[in-house]
Amino acid sequence: MIDAYTTPWTEVRDRIAGGTTIAILPFGALEEHGPQLPLGTDTIVAVHTARLLAEHFDALLLPAISYGDTWATSGYPGTVGLSPATVTAIAVDIGRAVHSFGIRQFVILNGDFGNRLPLGAAVRALEGEGIATLQLDYPGMDAAIAEVRESVQATGGMNHAEEIETSMVWAAAPETVHPERFAPEYPVFPVDFGLRPLRLHEVSVSGVFGDPTPATPEKGHLLYDAVVAASIPIIERFVAGTTA
Numbered sequence: 001m002i003d004a005y006t007t008p009w010t011e012v013r014d015r016i017a018g019g020t021t022i023a024i025l026p027f028g029a030l031e032e033h034g035p036q037l038p039l040g041t042d043t044i045v046a047v048h049t050a051r052l053l054a055e056h057f058d059a060l061l062l063p064a065i066s067y068g069d070t071w072a073t074s075g076y077p078g079t080v081g082l083s084p085a086t087v088t089a090i091a092v093d094i095g096r097a098v099h100s101f102g103i104r105q106f107v108i109l110n111g112d113f114g115n116r117l118p119l120g121a122a123v124r125a126l127e128g129e130g131i132a133t134l135q136l137d138y139p140g141m142d143a144a145i146a147e148v149r150e151s152v153q154a155t156g157g158m159n160h161a162e163e164i165e166t167s168m169v170w171a172a173a174p175e176t177v178h179p180e181r182f183a184p185e186y187p188v189f190p191v192d193f194g195l196r197p198l199r200l201h202e203v204s205v206s207g208v209f210g211d212p213t214p215a216t217p218e219k220g221h222l223l224y225d226a227v228v229a230a231s232i233p234i235i236e237r238f239v240a241g242t243t244a
């Protein structure tokens with residue numbers, strides 16, 4: 001694994017000459033995650049996952065993007081968002097840059113739901129230029145969540161600042177978690193939730209969606225293990241498909 005942020009360029013050059021072909025970009029966000037978790041939650045979780053994968057594949061680990069498309073949480077002070085077009089442009093620029101010096105597979109590890117569509121647009125643009133790009137949105141996560149979750153989910157598909165995310169931050173960056181502030185909030189969602197854009201401060205006062213109380217670092221480690229195990233074969237197939 002090469003951590004690009006702390007490595008001289010000459011070493012990157014030599015490792016690419018020696019056979020390193022994969023670069024991994026963790027794409028996070030700076031957004032509210034309740035009173036118990038830091039604004040950098042999505043970035044912390046993405047970086048931790050990306051580092052585990054970079055170690056497995058001996059890949060080039062790029063410094064994280066610590067901002068994302070967080071329009072939905074923009075009503076909470078501290079959340080700092082990018083427009084979708086900016087998210088797309090950042091990913092495209094970085095993909096082009098690493099491709100230019102010999103990286104052959106560009107992996108974007110997405111840590112924030114709001115980035116999904118803008119990063120998908122970047123994948124399409126880069127693939128159109130012949131730059132092999134893979135977007136990972138925590139494969140294996142839903143099955144692992146079903147195994148570990150003890151609390152009731154706030155609403156289908158949502159794991160925001162509750163048991164799951166709190167466990168993952170607690171495993172990766174325990175010094176940033178405030179267990180004495182763990183408190184549930186179960187918002188009442190409008191009947192058309194999911195069918196129109198909704199800024200979440202309209203439904204949750206604390207920014208918690210569910211219950212962080214049953215969170216543990218051990219659950220967080222299990223979730224990382226599951227996501228890494230599910231991601232490895234996907235990256236292997238991606239690499240095989242781009243080197244044939």
Ligand SMILES: [Zn+2]
Pocket residue numbers: 033041042112160161165
């Ligand atoms: Zn999050």
